[in-house]
Amino acid sequence: MRPPRRTGSAMDQAEAAFKAATSKPVEAPAKAKSVPEGKEMVTLRLDRAVLEHFQDDGPGWQDRINAALRAAAGLSEA
Numbered sequence: 308m309r310p311p312r313r314t315g316s317a318m319d320q321a322e323a324a325f326k327a328a329t330s331k332p333v334e335a336p337a338k339a340k341s342v343p344e345g346k347e348m349v350t351l352r353l354d355r356a357v358l359e360h361f362q363d364d365g366p367g368w369q370d371r372i373n374a375a376l377r378a379a380a381g382l383s384e385a
Contacts, residue, residue, distance in 0.1 A: 346373075
């Protein structure tokens with residue numbers, strides 16, 4: 308009777324054993340915790356005239372730009 312046929316080379320078997328011993332177990336991805344309606348700091352280049360338009364009304368100009376962008380994107384106000 309013949310011995311069972313070996314598949315793969317000794318190198319392939321050694322590599323598979325090494326990967327099994329050193330790899331982290333695969334876990335289900337954790338649900339991303341996000342802050343609802345959170346703000347993120349970004350750098351944005353605007354035309355000088357657009358920036359002056361929003362800054363002319365005083366403090367809160369960043370919130371007004373955000374509101375205008377939300378409206379343009381069709382997003383509801385929070």
